[in-house]
Amino acid sequence: MYTIQQIKSHYLFNDEDAETLKSLLPIAKGNRERMIRDFYDYLLGIPETAAFLQDEARIQRLRLSHGGWFVNLFCGVYDNQYLHNLQRVGHVHVKIGLDAHFVNAAMQQVRRFAVGMIRENFPDREERRKKTEAVEKILDINLDILTASYIEEELKKVFISKRFESLLVRATERFTYGLNLILVLALVGVSLSVVGLFFWEIFHVVGGPVEKGILSALGTLLILWMMIELMDNEIKSLKGGRFNIQVFIGVVIIAIIREILISTLRHDPLETQIFLAGTLLVLGVVYYLVARSQQLSISR
Ligand code: HEM
The missing domain is CATH 1.10.490.10 (Globins)
Known part of the structure; x- marks a missing residue:
């Protein structure tokens, strides 16, 4: 003025x-x-x-x-x-x-x-x-x-x-960041329980049938692997990285492999095992296609 x-x-x-x-x-x-x-x-x-x-x-x-x-x-x-x-x-x-x-x-x-x-x-x-x-x-x-x-x-x-806009954006960003932190903490908690489960299963290999014990321990290790992948992805996105859909498909693949292992141990009917194998195949194809499209978008 x-x-x-x-x-x-x-x-x-x-x-x-x-x-x-x-x-x-x-x-x-x-x-x-x-x-x-x-x-x-x-x-x-x-x-x-x-x-x-x-x-x-x-x-x-x-x-x-x-x-x-x-x-x-x-x-x-x-x-x-x-x-x-x-x-x-x-x-x-x-x-x-x-x-x-x-x-x-x-x-x-x-x-x-x-x-x-x-x-x-x-x-x-x-x-x-x-x-x-x-x-x-x-x-x-x-x-x-x-x-x-x-x-x-x-x-x-x-x-x-x-x-008002910048206040709203800042508040939403903080809220999302807080939710992500809670997610990471929850993932850490679940991973620790999986580690506990793994040792519990190894401990029981000694007493029970070896083959069953080893396969369930392997299944638990797969879950742990899954957790590591999820946490890695979460931390990357917290640091500002891209959201990676491939990781989630990978996690589902690991869960199916574990289910196949357990299914073999339980001697499930053949149809169940064929269904699981078919699902794994479809997921494998989807994983390949997503990986390819991500590579293409990075190289472009
Ligand atoms: C050369 C441009 C203009 C000048 C210098 C001017 C000047 C003024 C002045 C001195 C007042 C009295 C304000 C007060 O003491 O409360 C006023 C009020 C008002 N003018 Fe203008 N005016 C101009 C253009 C216009 C135009 C184009 C309109 C359209 C119709 C308009 C409509 C009004 C109305 C409706 C009020 C009364 C507002 C109220 O108190 O409810 N004026 N104007």
Whole structure:
């Protein structure tokens, strides 16, 4: 936000311009009603602006506001209070939902009216040029301050939504990270139980049938292998790596191999064993296809 002094200096508006405008005050007052009439004829001619001017009592009140603003252009004092008042007017228009486009267009109408007013009253060319220049400057300053309210409002909206978005994204990221940590811890717990199971089975090999003991211990080792693969994959994804679907197919393959081992030990019917072997074959083909497609996407 610029101070009124900065704004005036950016528009090369000096004390002489202020004096020139002040000298036009009586003429502006005399033209006030004509200006209001022109201004409202214009606003009522556009459906979007006419929509704001439906109720007659309101129009009467607004005529006072808009007419007052026009006369005040020629007050001669352009200080902080002038700036604050214009900022408030800008916010009033933003609040009623008036498109900034119409403020710009309306200002063009006021400009035309004011230039015409000077042309009618000052035949001398040099005098006319000086007065027109001062009017142009103050109108540009007014428009600048009024439209700044719109920009300010837009920035506020963008800022709030951006802040909310990044807050939401950060919270979701933390939540997912927390879930992943819980998953890793659970995997560690399950792996430890599998290690316990493995030693328990080795211990029982000594007492029971050797062949059965070794095969179940082998099955448990396969589970352990599966756990290692899953944990490895989880840690890689925690570190920002890609999610690897191949690992999950590998895990299912290991589970099926273990089931085949147990099924042989249990002497399950032939159909069950054929079904397991068939599933293993299908999974093997899927594993191969996924591995190939992943290789292709990496080399591309
Ligand atoms: C040159 C551009 C314009 C200027 C300098 C201007 C100036 C003003 C001023 C000084 C007020 C009184 C604010 C207050 O003290 O509360 C006002 C209010 C208002 N203006 Fe404008 N105006 C402009 C363009 C427009 C346009 C294009 C419309 C469209 C219809 C419009 C509609 C209104 C309405 C509806 C209010 C009353 C808001 C309320 O209090 O509910 N103005 N304007």
